[in-house]
Amino acid sequence: MRTRDENKEETIRQKAIELFVKHGFDGLSMQKLAKEAGVSPATLYIYYKDRDDMIVQLWVWVMKKMVDTTLEGFDPGMSFEAGLKLQWQNRARFCMEYPMELHFMEQIKYSPYHEACSKKMDAKFINTMGEFVHNAIRRKEVVKVPVEVYWSVAFAPLYQLVKMHMSGRGLRDEKFVLDEKTINQTFKLVLKALKP
Amino acid sequence: MRTRDENKEETIRQKAIELFVKHGFDGLSMQKLAKEAGVSPATLYIYYKDRDDMIVQLWVWVMKKMVDTTLEGFDPGMSFEAGLKLQWQNRARFCMEYPMELHFMEQIKYSPYHEACSKKMDAKFINTMGEFVHNAIRRKEVVKVPVEVYWSVAFAPLYQLVKMHMSGRGLRDEKFVLDEKTINQTFKLVLKALKP
DNA sequence: TATAAGTGAACGAATATTCATTTATATTTG
């Protein structure tokens, strides 16, 4: 039997995200994507059941990449400060290395695909994160708050900075570039908020 | 001459956001919207130049609503703690009262429309916010950090909580409902982070 | 009566998806 061209598979994914980021949901049409990736439209239907399935599978792929990057060198038993710091570094690295993938994920988050995607969320990842927080709370390294409150304070500021960085400007018209110093400065504030 | 039916204008806006939130960019087609709003497709082109223009104008309208709500009772000369508290209350109220409008705005934020929209951003609003922070920094009520860092720590956690509230669940599968108590709890942490 | 609001049908272009065929290769056969 004929073997599947793995290279082709990767090209499709890459071009799909590229099209999506550049032209949004409207721009990601099966025919345009096929042309862009140099394959027949019919080929897409070998890889994916339909357009919706393609978008969800694309999300799963990107999510895995994100989880892998985020967990690099991480252990839920780490001390709170060290663990959170590593999380920030890993997450920031992912954002900088894969801006289009991040863009794609953020756009999915508020789209009708959000529900279908979050069902495919890696449970192990969430559990690892949860374990880390609970360890820290138990050791009294972190104020005792619901996980949602913790997560909001711990990571939302970072993603907000990344958002500004990606759009190239801050709140006003001035240019904004997220550098190591700004990350550290913000991290210190977050740490202050979460320590008992 | 014949007068424009203001009621019709409002129905179109309402149905447009409804369609957009329910079915995303793909779902907001001119013909579907016309049918939904009970007007001719051609009528839409009296109100808007084309589909892109409609989406941007829709955003401008929603943004104004958001700014108005956020500024209710606010004065940039307020003390930091009182001002920030009011901001949280106003913003939370907007999110709860107009969930679809918030949904719409968030989706635009990561779409190709983001740039066109942010050009129409109300400068006065941004200036008022900026003035408030700078007053607070001058009075030494807030740590001296770039506005972007301030904004990220001050508001991103709130919007993250709202996001979870709107999706109906937190990080795990458990139900999550954002209540007054959770808001206050998070607010206290943010305040701790930002105070010198 | 002048004028802008509002219409419904129509346009070509683009959409998602399918299907009868062809192509490449892993495996089996002689």
Place this chain on the structure above:
DNA sequence: CAAATATAAATGAATATTCGTTCACTTATA
């Protein structure tokens, strides 16, 4: 070892819809 075969990958053209937009026309009112 080489040739035949089986099988999944890959295709390009065609499907019926739906898309955004326009235009000749009617309607309501200042």
